[in-house]
Amino acid sequence: MAAAICFFCGSPQSVQGKDKYLIYLSLSYSGNAWQSEAANIVKALAATPPYDKIVELREVISGTDVQAQISAYESMIAAHADGVISFPISATALNRTVKRGSQQGVLFFMYDATVTEPSAYNVSYITAGFGENTAQYLVNCLKGKGKIFLSRGVPGNSVDQRHTDGAMSIFKKYPGIQVVQEYYSYWDDRTTQQETAKALAAHPDVDGIWAQAGEYGAIQALLAARPDKLIPVTGENSNGFRLALANEDLRKRGLQGVSSGSPPATSGYAFKLMMEMLTGKRKLQTHNIQYPLPWVTADEVRTIKGDRLENGSNAFAEGTVPSSFVTESFSQAFLPEISLVSALEGKPTPGATIQPLPADVTPAPDEPNINCQNCKPPADHYKLTKVTAEVKP
Numbered sequence: 001m002a003a004a005i006c007f008f009c010g011s012p013q014s015v016q017g018k019d020k021y022l023i024y025l026s027l028s029y030s031g032n033a034w035q036s037e038a039a040n041i042v043k044a045l046a047a048t049p050p051y052d053k054i055v056e057l058r059e060v061i062s063g064t065d066v067q068a069q070i071s072a073y074e075s076m077i078a079a080h081a082d083g084v085i086s087f088p089i090s091a092t093a094l095n096r097t098v099k100r101g102s103q104q105g106v107l108f109f110m111y112d113a114t115v116t117e118p119s120a121y122n123v124s125y126i127t128a129g130f131g132e133n134t135a136q137y138l139v140n141c142l143k144g145k146g147k148i149f150l151s152r153g154v155p156g157n158s159v160d161q162r163h164t165d166g167a168m169s170i171f172k173k174y175p176g177i178q179v180v181q182e183y184y185s186y187w188d189d190r191t192t193q194q195e196t197a198k199a200l201a202a203h204p205d206v207d208g209i210w211a212q213a214g215e216y217g218a219i220q221a222l223l224a225a226r227p228d229k230l231i232p233v234t235g236e237n238s239n240g241f242r243l244a245l246a247n248e249d250l251r252k253r254g255l256q257g258v259s260s261g262s263p264p265a266t267s268g269y270a271f272k273l274m275m276e277m278l279t280g281k282r283k284l285q286t287h288n289i290q291y292p293l294p295w296v297t298a299d300e301v302r303t304i305k306g307d308r309l310e311n312g313s314n315a316f317a318e319g320t321v322p323s324s325f326v327t328e329s330f331s332q333a334f335l336p337e338i339s340l341v342s343a344l345e346g347k348p349t350p351g352a353t354i355q356p357l358p359a360d361v362t363p364a365p366d367e368p369n370i371n372c373q374n375c376k377p378p379a380d381h382y383k384l385t386k387v388t389a390e391v392k393p
Contacts, residue, residue: 028089033324038267043346091158111270123270128293131166134234141232144391145176146207173393192217216240230254236261240323242315246301263328290364307340
């Protein structure tokens with residue numbers, strides 16, 4: 001790797017604090033490509049020098065039962081973990097355990113999803129405006145009038161709730177927009193395809209789909225049900241979705257959309273922040289850190305052949321990766337160590353070493369019941385940052 005500047009020069013003993021750090025990777029829901037890539041990024045970083053010598057990484061998958069993740073956290077605390085990097089299943093139900101662990105010196109870093117316990121660190125794009133910006137984009141495409149589906153994520157999760165609240169803050173402004181079907185797709189292509197197909201059977205005259213992750217499944221359902229009349233679809237960052245948006249034939253049949261949404265890279269960013277804290281390289285002044293919101297319209301899709309996205313490219317060529325592969329696993333600013341083998345297999349990039357993060361972090365605004373309790377949102381809550389309203393409410 002060209003940028004192999006030694007960040008932690010010397011032996012592990014030169015690192016401040018302990019010689020070895022016990023870190024748990026705690027997953028809750030784990031049934032899609034996004035979760036696999038996010039976990040693989042952490043595994044790859046933990047195996048990249050010098051972390052390969054100073055990190056003992058243990059993975060625990062609890063599933064969607066919140067009590068199971070609470071029990072897992074308790075076991076990690078009892079094992080004297082130094083840090084827990086986690087995708088939490090609930091914004092509030094884990095708080096008591098997180099607080100108790102923090103009081104015993106365990107660093108809890110949540111990625112993508114969040115908790116409201118003040119001692120935890122939340123690293124997420126959740127406050128960056130996915131819901132409201134993609135909803136406005138869809139409204140613009142439909143010129144403020146039409147029937148739409150909402151393809152949501154996992155019920156009860158803070159990410160899904162924040163996205164949906166942001167989207168509805170826009171849709172409710174437009175009386176001509178009618179939500180005719182709302183369903184949970186669990187951020188999974190196959191489930192999204194199945195649920196969208198059911199919705200299309202009930203509402204074949206739908207005009208647009210607002211989707212969270214799993215959006216490529218929505219495209220497949222449309223192609224199966226009405227291939228000659230596609231409609232605008234907004235979604236997240238799967239490679240198949242981005243290639244579909246760039247496909248001239250599909251665009252001629254009516255497909256429009258924007259690729260935004262959750263980057264698996266947040267897991268790696270959170271892990272590196274945690275390690276920089278543990279090793280004395282960083283002090284964080286805030287517990288809520290915002291990751292930038294990706295935003296790629298059809299005209300902006302750029303493909304590249306190779307093992308990483310660089311020089312403005314944002315999608316892999318057909319056949320390079322699975323359609324469900326989430327393209328926002330890479331970040332030149334935060335994760336220059338990560339390559340395709342890292343995201344797909346959890347292996348370190350040959351020759352890579354851990355690079356320091358940018359000194360500054362972006363504090364996230366208060367989001368009641370998302371990253372804080374008994375707090376108020378900012379006055380410009382749900383403001384548009386990526387798109388302007390082209391249609392008057």
